[in-house]
Amino acid sequence: MAGSNAIQPVFERPPVIRVRGLVTRFGPQTVHDGLDLDVRAGEVLGVVGGSGTGKSVLLKEILGLMTPAAGRIELLGHDTASLSRSARAAVQTRTGVLFQNGALFSSMTVAENIMLPLREHTRLSPALIAEVARVKIAMAGLPPDAGAKSPAQLSGGMVKRAGLARALALDPDILFLDEPTAGLDPIGAAAFDTLIQSLQRSLGLTVFMVTHDLDSLTTICDRIAVLVDKRIRVARLEDHLADPHPWIHDYFHGPRGRAARRASE
Amino acid sequence: MRGVAAEQVWIEARPGGTPEGGASLEAGGRWTLDTAAAAAVALDGLRVGTATGMVRLGLGGLQALDTVGACLLMGLADRLTADGWRVAVQEIRPEHAALIEAVRGAGRAPAGHGRSSHHPIIDMVAGVGEASVAAAREARDLINFLGLVTLTFARLWANPSRLRLTSVLHHIEQIGFNALPILGLLSFLIGVVLAFQGADQLRRFGAELYVVNLLGVSVLREIGILMTAIIVAGRSGSAFTAQIGTMKVNQEVDAIGTMGLDPIELLVVPRAIAMMVSLPLLAFYADIMGLFGGAVMSYATLNITFGQFITQLQTAVGLNTVMAGLIKAPVFALVIAMVGCYEGLKVSGSAESVGTLTTKSVVEGIFLVIVIDALFSVLFSMLGV
Numbered sequence: 001m002a003g004s005n006a007i008q009p010v011f012e013r014p015p016v017i018r019v020r021g022l023v024t025r026f027g028p029q030t031v032h033d034g035l036d037l038d039v040r041a042g043e044v045l046g047v048v049g050g051s052g053t054g055k056s057v058l059l060k061e062i063l064g065l066m067t068p069a070a071g072r073i074e075l076l077g078h079d080t081a082s083l084s085r086s087a088r089a090a091v092q093t094r095t096g097v098l099f100q101n102g103a104l105f106s107s108m109t110v111a112e113n114i115m116l117p118l119r120e121h122t123r124l125s126p127a128l129i130a131e132v133a134r135v136k137i138a139m140a141g142l143p144p145d146a147g148a149k150s151p152a153q154l155s156g157g158m159v160k161r162a163g164l165a166r167a168l169a170l171d172p173d174i175l176f177l178d179e180p181t182a183g184l185d186p187i188g189a190a191a192f193d194t195l196i197q198s199l200q201r202s203l204g205l206t207v208f209m210v211t212h213d214l215d216s217l218t219t220i221c222d223r224i225a226v227l228v229d230k231r232i233r234v235a236r237l238e239d240h241l242a243d244p245h246p247w248i249h250d251y252f253h254g255p256r257g258r259a260a261r262r263a264s265e
Numbered sequence: 266m267r268g269v270a271a272e273q274v275w276i277e278a279r280p281g282g283t284p285e286g287g288a289s290l291e292a293g294g295r296w297t298l299d300t301a302a303a304a305a306v307a308l309d310g311l312r313v314g315t316a317t318g319m320v321r322l323g324l325g326g327l328q329a330l331d332t333v334g335a336c337l338l339m340g341l342a343d344r345l346t347a348d349g350w351r352v353a354v355q356e357i358r359p360e361h362a363a364l365i366e367a368v369r370g371a372g373r374a375p376a377g378h379g380r381s382s383h384h385p386i387i388d389m390v391a392g393v394g395e396a397s398v399a400a401a402r403e404a405r406d407l408i409n410f411l412g413l414v415t416l417t418f419a420r421l422w423a424n425p426s427r428l429r430l431t432s433v434l435h436h437i438e439q440i441g442f443n444a445l446p447i448l449g450l451l452s453f454l455i456g457v458v459l460a461f462q463g464a465d466q467l468r469r470f471g472a473e474l475y476v477v478n479l480l481g482v483s484v485l486r487e488i489g490i491l492m493t494a495i496i497v498a499g500r501s502g503s504a505f506t507a508q509i510g511t512m513k514v515n516q517e518v519d520a521i522g523t524m525g526l527d528p529i530e531l532l533v534v535p536r537a538i539a540m541m542v543s544l545p546l547l548a549f550y551a552d553i554m555g556l557f558g559g560a561v562m563s564y565a566t567l568n569i570t571f572g573q574f575i576t577q578l579q580t581a582v583g584l585n586t587v588m589a590g591l592i593k594a595p596v597f598a599l600v601i602a603m604v605g606c607y608e609g610l611k612v613s614g615s616a617e618s619v620g621t622l623t624t625k626s627v628v629e630g631i632f633l634v635i636v637i638d639a640l641f642s643v644l645f646s647m648l649g650v
Contacts (some may be wrong), residue, residue, distance in 0.1 A: 034275035106617040124301050128336070135336055138371030152614030171298055202363040203332070 014077070016041045016174055016206050017062060022071035024057055024246035031057055033230035035071070041173075044200055044207040045234070046217045049227030050247065055210045058227070059178055063097060064088065076173060093121050096167030097176045102159040108161045110137065111147035117169045126239075133169070140165035141195050155251070157188040168199065175200070177209040181216055191211060193220050214260035226251070237261075269387045273328075274300040276307050276341075285348070286333050287318035290341075290438035293326020296334025304337050313345060313562070320345055325356030335361075335368040361446035403629075410607045411599075416538060429535050436539030440501045441547055448496055452551040453486060456480065456558025461527045464566050477574055480559035485582055489552035490590045491638060494597040497544055498630035502605035505536055506626040510611025510619035518610070537602040545591055552590065593641050596636050604630045 017039035024032040025242045031054035039045050051056045060066040062073055064080050073080045078091055096155070104113050108162040114133040119123060137147050152157060160180060167175060180196065181189035193213075200207050209218065217224055218237060225234040228247050235243070241252050251257060274294040290313070296304055313320065322342065324330075329339075342352045356385050359366065381392075421428050463479045509532055521528045556578070563569040569577075606624035612618050 106615040122298055122301065122335070124298075124616055127307065128301065128305060131340070132333055135332060135371040139332070139367055150615070152618070168332070171333065186547070198367070202360075202367040203590055205470060 003086065015074075015222060016042070016075040016076055017208065018072075019058075019062070020072045020074075022058075022073065023069045024054060024061065025069045030230060032068070032071075032144045035231050037225060037232050037234065039174075039206060039208055041206050043222040044197070044205060045053060045223050045225055046219050046221035047208065047225045047227065047232075048212065048217065048251065050263065053227040053230075056178060056229055057182065058232075059176060059208070063095070063176065064092075068175045069249060070241055074262065089121075089193070093117070093170050095176060096170065096171050096172035097161045098160070098180055100178045100230045102151065102163035104162055104166065106151050109148055110142070110154070112170050113151070114166045117166070120230055121170060133165075136165040136168055137162075139168070139199065140144075141191070147163075151262060157184050157192070160184065160192060163175055164195070164199075168203070171203065172205070174206045177207065177211070179211055179213075180209060181211065181213045186215075190215065190219075214257055215263065218260050218264040274304045274307065274325075276304075276311060278313055279312060288313050289321040289323065291323045293328070295329040296338065297329050297331045298333045300339065301333045305429070308337060308341055311341070312625075313348070313350070318350065318351040318644040320352050321357045322352055322354045323360075324354060324361060327358065327361055330361045331362055332364065335365050336455060339368055353376065354456045360485055364491075373434050392435050407573060407603060407607055407621030408454060410610075411505060411603055413604065414529060414533055414606075417527065417534055418537075421530065421534060422431055427530065428538075431537035432531075433539050433542075437543050439504070439540055441543030444497065444500055444543075444546065444547060445476060445550065448493060448547055448551055449554045451496065452484075452489065452492055452554035453558035453561075455492060456484060456555035457562045459483060459488070459555075460562035461566065464563070468567075474569065474573070474577055476559070476563055476567065477569070477577040478562075480556060481578050481582040484555040484559065485586050486590045487638070489555050490548045490593050491596070491634070492555075493544060493548040493551045494601065494634045494638075495631055497540075497547065497598075498605075498634060502601045503627045505602065505625050506612075506623045507551065507619060508607040509606060510612035510622055514614070514619060516614055533602075533606040533610075537599065540602040541595050541598040544601075545594035548594040550589055552587070585650060587610040589603065589645055593604065595640065596637060596641075599616040599642065600633045600637060601630045604633065610639055 015038040016182075017037065019035060019037040020199070022035040022037075023030070029053075032052050033082050034208060035058070039057075047055055047058070052146060057066065061068050062075065062080075064075075067081075072241045075091055076094055080085065080091070085092065104110070105116070108116070111130070111133045114136050115129050122129075128236075134144070134147065138144065142165065144152065146158060146162065151162065154162060154193060164180075164240050167177075175196075179195070193216050196207065196209075199205065200220075209216070209221065221237075223234055223236055224240055225232050225246050227242065228245055233240075233243070233248070237252075240248055243249065243252075252261075274296055276290060278289060279289045290311075294300070322338070324338070329333075342354070345352050355364070384399045388406070459480055460476055464473060466474050467473055467479070509518070518532070519526050521531055549607040560569075560571055561573045563574055564571065605626050608622040608629070612622055
């Protein structure tokens with residue numbers, strides 16, 4: 001998969017996530033109304049939007065954790081609504097998710113957290129599984145002794161890194177990140193951005209990132225998806241800057257947006 | 266795609282790959298998670314020899330590579346280096362090179378990674394020792410905690426306006442009032458069962474009336490108070506641990522500390538006072554309900570009227586029997602409250618430890634209640650009460 005795709009230029013590849021006509025309702029309140037979205041293979045897509053515009057809901061619907069009121073979601077070419085149990089599991093082994101608070105299993109050590117999907121979904125020897133887990137821990141930028149620790153012993157930044165290492169355990173094609181830099185200090189957040197970028201390049205990942213971190217948006221995202229008016233507008237940063245929509249204008253031209261752009265230039 | 270055929274991954278040795286001699290290895294196919302098992306077999310079957318010199322590792326045939334494949338190939342390179350070869354990776358595609366660099370950057374596995382294993386018997390003896398030391402530590406810490414709470418009590422005694430009366434009343438409602446239905450029902454049923462079983466045995470001697478003596482002594486001295494203490498330890502001791510533990514996880518206890526307030530004074534003392542007020546009252550209520558259950562059953566099976574029951578009860582037990590039961594209540598209350606609050610404050614970090622320590626708090630509370638009850642029995646028999 002990665003090998004054959006890697007030689008093609010980005011724009012020729014089929015979308016790995018295709019959302020068509022998505023409608024989400026909570027009681028009388030409509031969150032998404034006819035939302036369309038394409039995520040291309042190998043790109044880093046940043047998803048932004050005000051509170052309550054349904055960023056996390058969209059993520060949950062793509063992951064199959066929530067069912068939309070209407071619409072079609074294709075993940076790696078499969079319609080998520082009509083998948084059989086085993087086909088769904090097969091697609092899920094090709095996606096990795098980093099939840100906002102890590103969602104590490106608190107009863108297991110970090111290494112066991114990473115080994116769990118490998119144990120469940122592959123028939124690798126225990127020695128190789130341990131070796132792969134060790135490599136993932138190191139690739140996520142954790143010190144080697146972090147593997148034997150329990151999640152409660154880790155700092156906030158380390159929990160994110162451990163969550164990232166677990167999300168990468170099965171070498172997924174798509175990596176979903178929910179607010180990956182929230183709660184990290186600016187240096188830690190920048191280091192995490194660099195980490196995601198280098199992993200994305202070396203592993204050939206597609207990254208779907210819900211974020212509010214303007215620095216992440218300007219530095220590592222290829223395109224930015226903005227949730228406004230119950231739909232989504234995907235464009236490169238330059239095009240969003242020229243967008244007259246009041247929310248998009250305020251978002252990218254506010255003091256924080258300007259500062260982040262200056263910093264990235 | 267997952268589940269591809271094994272032939273899709275291969276590695277083979279070709280002699281004399283470089284001008285200086287040495288060996289040449291050629292790998293190809295899909296070196297990914299799906300084929301890793303086949304790749305491991307192929308690597309195991311690979312024989313390069315132990316000569317020194319240059320070995321060429323050609324990766325031009327690779328169609329796909331992921332972290333697992335890169336791990337396997339780097340493991341091979343490490344093994345060859347250990348055998349005295351100099352490994353040169355060649356014909357590598359740029360996107361694979363980046364991944365191999367990333368895996369290489371992860372470094373080598375530290376030696377002695379696994380847990381050292383001992384003989385199972387030694388492990389068992391060590392486990393018993395560790396558990397004993399842990400139990401002794403726990404006892405010491407619990408007594409320390411009791412001391413801390415006593416000091417806080419003393420401070421509050423000197424300055425009673427600092428006592429949170431609202432909090433105390435709230436906990437009395439939770440521990441005492443809300444426990445009345447379940448405790449009443451269970452005590453009543455225990456009284457019924459005791460009377461029924463007692464009547465069955467005593468009828469053989471024609472001594473049915475002595476069911477009242479049996480009930481009076483057993484319910485008032487032991488069963489009423491024990492039932493109460495066990496139910497309260499399960500209901501409220503666990504609630505103390507869960508409440509305080511959740512506050513610990515949320516850093517609320519730390520927040521109390523930073524506001525110049527005392528967590529013991531705020532969280533522990535009101536619960537301890539409420540427990541020591543509620544438990545004797547509950548125990549008395551359980552006594553009455555137990556006797557009532559017994560009286561109902563005596564009337565139903567033995568035709569002992571309520572009047573006869575009360576007259577017989579007055580001759581069978583005195584005030585000191587009632588007191589012998591109730592005097593234990595404040596002690597049990599203190600034990601349950603101390604264990605519940607102490608385990609709650611011991612919660613650290615994870616939500617999982619709230620669950621573990623709540624279980625521990627209930628088990629420890631009931632254990633201590635029964636042990637102390639046994640000690641009271643010894644004491645009472647020595648005093649001739």
